[in-house]
Amino acid sequence: STPVHSDTSPMTLTRYMIQVAMDNTDLEHMQDMQSLMSSIQLACKKIASLVQRAGITNLTGYEDSGSINVQGEEQKKLDVLSNEVLKNALRYSGKMGVIASEEEDEPVMVDEVYSGNYVAVFDPLDGSSNIDAGIATGTIFGIFVQNTGCLASDWESKIDETELTCLYNTMQPGANLVAAGYCMYSSSVMMVLTTGHGVNGFTLDPQIGEFVLTHPQITIPSRGKIYSFNEANSPQWDPVLRDYVEKLKTGDNRAGVKYSSRYIGSLVADVHRTLLYGGVFGYPGDQKNPNGKLRLLYECAPMSFIVEQAGGIATTGKERVMDVIPDAVHQRMPLIIGSKDDVQELLDMYAGDK
Numbered sequence: 001s002t003p004v005h006s007d008t009s010p011m012t013l014t015r016y017m018i019q020v021a022m023d024n025t026d027l028e029h030m031q032d033m034q035s036l037m038s039s040i041q042l043a044c045k046k047i048a049s050l051v052q053r054a055g056i057t058n059l060t061g062y063e064d065s066g067s068i069n070v071q072g073e074e075q076k077k078l079d080v081l082s083n084e085v086l087k088n089a090l091r092y093s094g095k096m097g098v099i100a101s102e103e104e105d106e107p108v109m110v111d112e113v114y115s116g117n118y119v120a121v122f123d124p125l126d127g128s129s130n131i132d133a134g135i136a137t138g139t140i141f142g143i144f145v146q147n148t149g150c151l152a153s154d155w156e157s158k159i160d161e162t163e164l165t166c167l168y169n170t171m172q173p174g175a176n177l178v179a180a181g182y183c184m185y186s187s188s189v190m191m192v193l194t195t196g197h198g199v200n201g202f203t204l205d206p207q208i209g210e211f212v213l214t215h216p217q218i219t220i221p222s223r224g225k226i227y228s229f230n231e232a233n234s235p236q237w238d239p240v241l242r243d244y245v246e247k248l249k250t251g252d253n254r255a256g257v258k259y260s261s262r263y264i265g266s267l268v269a270d271v272h273r274t275l276l277y278g279g280v281f282g283y284p285g286d287q288k289n290p291n292g293k294l295r296l297l298y299e300c301a302p303m304s305f306i307v308e309q310a311g312g313i314a315t316t317g318k319e320r321v322m323d324v325i326p327d328a329v330h331q332r333m334p335l336i337i338g339s340k341d342d343v344q345e346l347l348d349m350y351a352g353d354k
């Protein structure tokens, strides 16, 4: 049952996590999630303030060093800063064993003194190219349990290659996630989180500097009226997907409804709108980029966990995103995600059913 929020007793994210941990002593990891979320929300509050003041503090634009990240993208000042803020917050939580970030070439092991048994994967500031235009961006994170043999207590006895194995066996499928969430920096700052028992949304109240429960137990509508794809790529899409989107446009679909198109170009904002309003978002593979553009480990998998927990579907087009075992930290993966009936209609078209 969702704890009650009132003006005289605001249901903050901190209080919510304490209450859920108390009410569910049987649920593994809930105590640890409490302290992890306290670190993550601190980092997101800091990133929110950096993003909102970027133009004032001359933090828009690119790194003076012109540094290029492993994605081959020129790093924005805020990309680097947000990564440091989140890495430090996670390190000092005392729960982290290894962290993998879009902004880090390789996974980073947290030094023993602060080490714990969890693995964090994150995109510290997704959509940062939108910052200079004041368009929504977000932080995406996922939490895994460190694999056995790689627990903090084992590190002392680690020899190099085992250490390397531990660093790389953080490449777990989304089905192993124990928590996932995103913080969206937009007209409001919203933290949306799942620990495997539903999805809850918290809005940052600037008056008290706390995330407050505003969207308890989010469920995605079974069907929406919005599709969200970068249609500039449609000439390279596979014919089934082109046909599916065409049917959304003409109304010749199972709902008999003509859909609207909305595409912000910021994964967190496009998925958040899809989660609340329903419909379908996709960044599919195409002839040019067979695996699309989005990263499996710290973009597709956490978003898929959230949407599945809200009653939606997240697929690569061929299989459930959360079943895919990554073989590289920055591996790209096609993503079609959203309302159950919307995504199922596409999957049935791929299977040859009309």
Ligand code: P6P
Binding pocket: 126, 127, 128, 129, 230, 265, 266, 267, 268, 270, 283, 293
């Ligand atoms: P395109 C932002 O750069 C991002 O990684 C996601 O946030 C977003 O969904 C996607 O790329 C947009 O890509 O090719 O449509 O501009």
